Amino acid sequence: xxxxxxxxxxxxxxxxxxxxxxxxxxxxxxxxxxxxxxxxxxxxxxxxxxxxxxxxxxxxxxxxxxxxxxxxxxxxxxxxxxxxxxxxxxxxxxxxxxxxxxxxxxxxxxxxxxxxxxxxxxxxxxxxxxxxxxxxxxxxxxxxxxxxxxxxxxxxxxxxxxxxxxxxxxxxxxxxxxxxxxxxxxxxxxxxxxxxxxxxxxxxxxxxxxxxxxxxxxxxxxxxxxxxxxxxxxxxxxxxxxxxxxxxxxxxxxxxxxxxxxxxxxxxxxxxxxxxxxxxxxxxxxxxxxxxxxxxxxxxxxxxxxxxxxxxxxxxxxxxxxxxxxxxxxxxxxxxxxxxxxxxxxxxxxxx
Amino acid sequence: xxxxxxxxxxxxxxxxxxxxxxxxxxxxxxxxxxxxxxxxxxxxxxxxxxxxxxxxxxxxxxxxxxxxxxxxxxxxxxxxxxxxxxxxxxxxxxxxxxxxxxxxxxxxxxxxxxxxxxxxxxxxxxxxxxxxxxxxxxxxxxxxxxxxxxxxxxxxxxxxxxxxxxxxxxxxxxxxxxxxxxxxxxxxxxxxxxxxxxxxxxxxxxxxxxxxxxxxxxxxxxxxxxxxxxxxxxxxxxxxxxxxxxxxxxxxxxxxxxxxxxxxxxxxxxxxxxxxxxxxxxxxxxxxxxxx
Numbered sequence: 001x002x003x004x005x006x007x008x009x010x011x012x013x014x015x016x017x018x019x020x021x022x023x024x025x026x027x028x029x030x031x032x033x034x035x036x037x038x039x040x041x042x043x044x045x046x047x048x049x050x051x052x053x054x055x056x057x058x059x060x061x062x063x064x065x066x067x068x069x070x071x072x073x074x075x076x077x078x079x080x081x082x083x084x085x086x087x088x089x090x091x092x093x094x095x096x097x098x099x100x101x102x103x104x105x106x107x108x109x110x111x112x113x114x115x116x117x118x119x120x121x122x123x124x125x126x127x128x129x130x131x132x133x134x135x136x137x138x139x140x141x142x143x144x145x146x147x148x149x150x151x152x153x154x155x156x157x158x159x160x161x162x163x164x165x166x167x168x169x170x171x172x173x174x175x176x177x178x179x180x181x182x183x184x185x186x187x188x189x190x191x192x193x194x195x196x197x198x199x200x201x202x203x204x205x206x207x208x209x210x211x212x213x214x215x216x217x218x219x220x221x222x223x224x225x226x227x228x229x230x231x232x233x234x235x236x237x238x239x240x241x242x243x244x245x246x247x248x249x250x251x252x253x254x255x256x257x258x259x260x261x262x263x264x265x266x267x268x269x270x271x272x273x274x275x276x277x278x279x280x281x282x283x284x285x286x287x288x289x290x291x292x293x294x295x296x297x298x299x300x301x302x303x304x305x306x307x308x309x310x311x312x313x314x315x316x317x318x319x320x321x322x323x324x325x326x327x328x329x330x331x332x333x334x335x336x337x338x339x340x341x342x343x344x345x346x347x348x349x350x351x352x
Numbered sequence: 353x354x355x356x357x358x359x360x361x362x363x364x365x366x367x368x369x370x371x372x373x374x375x376x377x378x379x380x381x382x383x384x385x386x387x388x389x390x391x392x393x394x395x396x397x398x399x400x401x402x403x404x405x406x407x408x409x410x411x412x413x414x415x416x417x418x419x420x421x422x423x424x425x426x427x428x429x430x431x432x433x434x435x436x437x438x439x440x441x442x443x444x445x446x447x448x449x450x451x452x453x454x455x456x457x458x459x460x461x462x463x464x465x466x467x468x469x470x471x472x473x474x475x476x477x478x479x480x481x482x483x484x485x486x487x488x489x490x491x492x493x494x495x496x497x498x499x500x501x502x503x504x505x506x507x508x509x510x511x512x513x514x515x516x517x518x519x520x521x522x523x524x525x526x527x528x529x530x531x532x533x534x535x536x537x538x539x540x541x542x543x544x545x546x547x548x549x550x551x552x553x554x555x556x557x558x559x560x561x562x563x564x565x566x567x568x569x570x571x572x573x574x575x576x577x578x579x580x581x582x583x584x585x586x587x588x589x590x591x592x593x594x595x596x597x598x599x600x601x602x603x604x605x606x607x608x609x610x611x612x613x614x615x616x617x618x619x620x621x622x623x624x625x626x627x628x629x630x631x632x633x634x635x636x637x638x639x640x641x642x643x644x
Contacts, residue, residue, distance in 0.1 A: 049547055071546040072555075078547045084540035088562045097558070098548035149548065 001027035003185040009057035032196035035206035077146030077154040085130035092126040098149040274351040281347040282322035393615035412616035429597040433579035436518035448530035478588035509593035533567020
């Protein structure tokens with residue numbers, strides 16, 4: 001079941017912001033829209049809400065085109081970065097706002113507000129004004145206010161970015177719990193990859209007004225498809241080379257004088273490719289332990305970060321990063337040391 | 353203890369010194385004359401010495417409240433100022449609201465237009481209004497041509513005329529104060545209301561209006577105060593036909609040189625203003641608790 005579908009959405013202000021965006025969010029799914037600022041994610045959110053009209057394309061909510069529906073008729077819950085709790089109303093007033101507009105009777109409102117307060121664990125604070133609550137509490141009230149009307153979709157716009165690191169961690173867990181409990185289809189807009197990865201069922205990476213990759217958090221993290229995503233999801237090693245030979249189960253890519261064996265066999269011989277591998281998959285040894293994907297290297301820089309050592313290594317003219325886990329028995333190499341770098345062939349993937 | 357040099361002052365001492373200066377200026381030039389006036393209002397007028405301080409009396413106040421002429425003055429001033437304030441509020445709220453939606457250039461031009469009443473001498477604008485509002489003037493001609501009225505409305509020497517000219521004169525103040533307060537409303541509140549199911553009217557009534565209460569209060573107090581103490585335009589428009597406190601105070605003090613009675617009336621005027629400030633504030637507080 002699909003709840004929200006965006007079909008070929010285009011939107012320009014002075015410059016094109018969305019260039020034919022397609023996205024479908026399944027029912028009860030937690031989907032993150034992840035991207036740097038200026039990638040069009042806020043515009044997308046405003047289009048789903050109806051605050052902006054797309055120049056082209058359709059927005060569907062439960063298979064109904066809602067392009068020309070005003071925001072107040074769309075039945076969407078929205079949580080703002082700055083919460084936007086009405087300052088002239090108590091917590092209860094804020095929660096009851098949407099219910100009163102839907103002509104829910106007083107008794108029912110009372111009951112629903114109580115349930116919502118239990119859901120966000122703020123029982124007894126109904127009569128407080130928003131300014132009398134902490135940031136985290138306001139955040140939870142904002143969430144409850146959006147959820148209490150039982151919307152078809154819940155949209156969250158960078159909801160945690162005004163909180164400090166500790167609270168953010170707690171709220172991530174809270175958000176996950178609340179989503180499990182209410183099972184509302186959720187679209188979570190953020191530029192924070194940790195939030196997106198830890199919360200979502202699926203993550204959609206936005207870049208330059210388009211969705212560049214969509215997949216589970218593990219897919220996105222372990223196999224980013226493009227240079228941009230690989231870079232955005234944390235510093236990766238990206239090297240460019242040429243396909244030297246293609247066999248049934250193994251392709252060899254030449255990078256300068258180095259020959260790298262990768263399992264991908266869908267490539268053509270002679271093609272220029274970008275290879276990526278994660279820095280935590282690089283193993284650094286004093287001796288040569290294998291014959292495949294082992295390269296001579298020299299340490300240019302090292303830094304001890306506690307759990308691991310960061311190395312900057314030079315392989316011929318290529319520079320790569322390696323995060324090597326260490327304990328008291330591990331040898332830490334110093335600048336200028338000659339070492340061997342070893343990678344498994346399945347640690348490499350080809351970027352588009 | 354920190355040692356201070358002979359001419360060195362600690363920060364808090366500096367603040368006190370600076371504050372003292374301001375307090376002194378206020379006391380000397382504002383509170384002083386006011387108290388002097390208050391003091392004079394309890395004596396009798398004397399044609400030769402102007403103020404006869406031999407007897408302390410309440411008769412000036414009695415006169416203000418019992419003499420039909422001055423009674424009318426108090427009542428008229430109150431009615432005219434209240435009506436002008438309310439009209440100004442109703443008329444300028446939409447202006448101030450739509451100004452928040454303008455882009456910077458359009459806003460600058462609009463602000464200039466709004467400020468025009470303040471740019472010319474109020475005497476000139478009052479006479480301009482007078483010509484526009486004569487029985488054969490543009491306003492009456494227009495109203496008659498579209499059939500709203502069959503006979504010209506008499507504006508000169510009537511409360512309606514005075515109200516109109518007051519609304520015009522003090523619109524800039526109301527608009528700018530309202531605009532400042534509306535400008536402060538985060539657009540996310542409006543979005544939040546809409547997405548929760550509020551249509552335009554509900555959004556306005558339940559969110560924008562209550563959140564602009566501080567501006568409404570400030571604008572109303574300012575406008576009311578300026579209206580009730582305004583003298584020149586009401587005098588041109590109302591002549592001496594519309595009895596108004598401000599005009600009467602002017603007459604007592606500048607024409608008849610009756611300082612005691614003029615002072616008493618000015619004190620009454622001040623009391624009306626203070627009372628109104630209190631009423632407006634407590635009304636706002638009651639209706640929209642926590643509306644800041």
